[in-house]
């Protein structure tokens with residue numbers, strides 16, 4: 001459920017008509033709903049209310065610091081994968097003690113930044129990383145809490161670019177070698193082993209891969225405890241999918257996901273961490289755009305909108321689908337016809353949908369790309385020198401610009417012409 005609905009024939013974010021945001025901020029623009037973000041975070045909490053837990057929002061899904069502050073104030077922890085994300089989480093007021101640091105290529109500078117600023121745990125992805133972190137911690141005179149990410153070799157049955165838990169993926173250490181690696185970690189003076197980490201992929205629409213992976217984690221927990229390790233936390237990653245099409249079978253609910261966790265690892269007495277990103281932010285946002293031209297082609301008509309692949313990359317990167325809906329509610333039974341919805345960027349890949357059935361739209365009409373709150377703005381670029389897309393947060397009947405659209409002057413000011421030119 002989200003808070004983007006038609007009221008009086010016009011699409012609203014909560015109580016704010018999207019037409020008002022378009023008039024005041026311009027298009028393209030991302031619009032997020034406070035009520036939806038709050039609701040989705042609450043569902044994960046509720047799903048784990050049977051145990052000690054921390055829901056760490058995956059910052060890479062939506063890293064605007066207003067969004068992070070909203071979630072952080074609700075009690076969320078943060079899962080970060082870079083020094084930049086760590087800085088964002090801290091700027092949003094999230095204490096270091098609620099931040100976990102994931103990612104296969106953490107640099108020493110990033111590790112130092114997090115140790116100095118405070119960290120709940122590092123999720124270690126390889127032996128070289130583990131040794132580097134220990135060396136650094138020793139040189140700083142501290143011992144840092146770590147979980148080791150294991151690769152359980154399960155097929156998440158999702159898009160290959162977002163599948164991370166198969167043995168051929170670059171993530172984590174093979175689960176078969178885990179006992180050996182934990183033995184080395186325990187002997188490294190800069191590390192304090194606190195748990196195990198796993199993350200098998202994103203946009204999972206079936207609970208079985210989770211069940212399979214978490215059951216393996218449960219077995220590993222018992223084996224590591226028998227080896228003498230203190231395993232007090234299990235970080236189960238993110239990955240629960242969302243409905244990208246309204247007409248589709250909905251993926252499992254957070255409460256059902258929580259039940260799988262309880263059934264597989266609930267008896268171990270571990271604190272449970274999860275790292276949902278898409279499921280909290282995805283359906284809490286839309287990308288609002290305006291039709292620039294309706295171009296009649298041979299055998300197909302193009303709807304050319306002012307948003308492009310640089311603003312929303314998922315369709316061209318993953319072939320992903322986003323429902324596109326007109327902001328003015330079509331009359332019941334209004335005639336629809338097929339359109340290719342495209343952006344202005346000079347690439348054929350700048351296509352959002354082919355042959356989508358839409359009611360007749362005209363230049364100047366507004367459309368909303370649904371389910372765009374996760375992996376939307378964060379992947380935006382200025383390709384074709386299109387200024388970085390702005391973001392707006394709605395709460396009830398008011399809204400705020402939480403990232404302004406840069407002016408051309410601001411965009412150009414980042415470049416410098418050297419004196420010798």
Ligand SMILES: *Cc1c(COP(=O)(O)O)cnc(C)c1O
Nearest residue numbers: 058199202238239275276277278
């Ligand atoms: C991307 C990622 C997540 C979040 O995945 P979602 O599908 O957005 O829930 C969580 N943990 C790690 C380590 C990730 O890389």
